Amino acid sequence: DAKTTQPPSMDCAEGRAANLPCNHSTISGNEYVYWYRQIHSQGPQYIIHGLKNNETNEMASLIITEDRKSSTLILPHATLRDTAVYYCIVRAISNTGNQFYFGTGTSLTVIP
């Protein structure tokens, strides 16, 4: 699986957009980009995933560059409840299970 690089921490003002970057320069053609988050002491929560097109759901938007070597998770209007550790994971879907290899992620703090 391709390795990902994320900044260790970021701050964002409440109500503003939070843009969380992720580098995955060794990504392969069949590997997807997934984002999960972990709010303090809880189990991780799935946010969004994509292959090469930009994706949007009720939680966030995922922007993947044309060369697929980096991506950005966008929380359009950050709230205090979005304070969490955000994990960017690159993984190919396979029939042997979709186990995820989490790194240390980005600790996002939303400031009032």
Next chain:
Amino acid sequence: NAGVTQTPKFRVLKTGQSMTLLCAQDMNHEYMYWYRQDPGMGLRLIHYSVGEGTTAKGEVPDGYNVSRLKKQNFLLGLESAAPSQTSVYFCASSYYGRSHEAFFGQGTRLTVV
């Protein structure tokens, strides 16, 4: 709708004792996983299962055993606990057709003294 339930939520063990952590899911998911999380580190995969009766090793399997006798349950065993196994353990499950979306339990905080 319980989702993924882990039992127990907290446990303190003495070195050398054994115990089993239970993970139960009510979503009829095929895939189940056990992770551990240590301070300042991300989650690391211990073992996983792609179906009833099957298990496979993950990133850090040493010192653990697992069993999946029933589709809804995934057990993680520690035969002889060591202080290095002090950690928070998370179980997760996912559906074969939507394996990108894993559902996690609330974790088990284990301390080995």
